[in-house]
Amino acid sequence: AQSVAQPEDQVNVAEGNPLTVKCTYSVSGNPYLFWYVQYPNRGLQFLLKYITGDNLVKGSYGFEAEFNKSQTSFHLKKPSALVSDSALYFCAVRDQAGRRALTFGSGTRLQVQP
Amino acid sequence: DARVTQTPRDKVTEMGQEVTMRCQPILGHNTVFWYRQTMMQGLELLAYFRNRAPLDDSGMPKDRFSAEMPDATLATLKIQPSEPRDSAVYFCASAHWPQLQQGYVQETQYFGPGTRLLVL
Numbered sequence: 001a002q003s004v005a006q007p008e009d010q011v012n013v014a015e016g017n018p019l020t021v022k023c024t025y026s027v028s029g030n031p032y033l034f035w036y037v038q039y040p041n042r043g044l045q046f047l048l049k050y051i052t053g054d055n056l057v058k059g060s061y062g063f064e065a066e067f068n069k070s071q072t073s074f075h076l077k078k079p080s081a082l083v084s085d086s087a088l089y090f091c092a093v094r095d096q097a098g099r100r101a102l103t104f105g106s107g108t109r110l111q112v113q114p
Numbered sequence: 115d116a117r118v119t120q121t122p123r124d125k126v127t128e129m130g131q132e133v134t135m136r137c138q139p140i141l142g143h144n145t146v147f148w149y150r151q152t153m154m155q156g157l158e159l160l161a162y163f164r165n166r167a168p169l170d171d172s173g174m175p176k177d178r179f180s181a182e183m184p185d186a187t188l189a190t191l192k193i194q195p196s197e198p199r200d201s202a203v204y205f206c207a208s209a210h211w212p213q214l215q216q217g218y219v220q221e222t223q224y225f226g227p228g229t230r231l232l233v234l
Binding site for chain 1: 162169207222223224226228
């Protein structure tokens with residue numbers, strides 16, 4: 001079985017401050033990990049993914065995520081938040097070896113205050 | 115710029131009517147996913163197809179929902195009869211999922227803009 005937990009329903013941060021959106025996962029083997037962002041009335045947009053290799057993954061719009069195998073985490077980070085980053089963020093996981101589709105977390109709403 | 119397209123973008127219908135949603139995957143992608151998003155349940159996977167064959171439709175209510183891929187450029191999701199509890203945003207996503215010697219390696223999913231369904 002595979003699962004994802006996003007423990008925070010909402011994260012509030014002031015513009016210019018660093019942001020972190022948390023994600024932990026559970027898979028039976030090695031994971032593929034993804035972050036997607038959803039703006040209002042839009043579909044999910046791919047931000048970044050971890051497949052293998054470097055634990056720090058860089059993605060679109062200045063976002064990055066750090067894969068931590070021992071803590072089974074894949075937290076999304078950005079050094080300096082923008083008001084335009086306010087959106088719904090989804091973490092997703094799948095087992096590398098299997099045929100299963102992605103399992104998505106429940107989403108975290110990021111609110112960046114000016 | 116390759117994109118997944120979905121039609122219609124918005125649909126309002128009355129309970130009991132048939133609803134058909136369509137999705138055109140990105141050219142060259144061989145896997146199509148259908149998701150449903152609601153405030154209460156979040157994002158739910160309904161079904162997915164690889165090379166037009168259904169791989170998993172366990173998330174889909176079988177009595178009223180059906181999903182098909184008549185050809186590689188079109189996926190459909192039908193609800194018959196529709197009910198108010200079906201009101202949601204329905205997303206289609208596509209991905210390239212080649213079969214390699216070491217097994218199946220599914221690549222990144224790309225989502226369409228969604229169909230917002232309201233059943234009165």
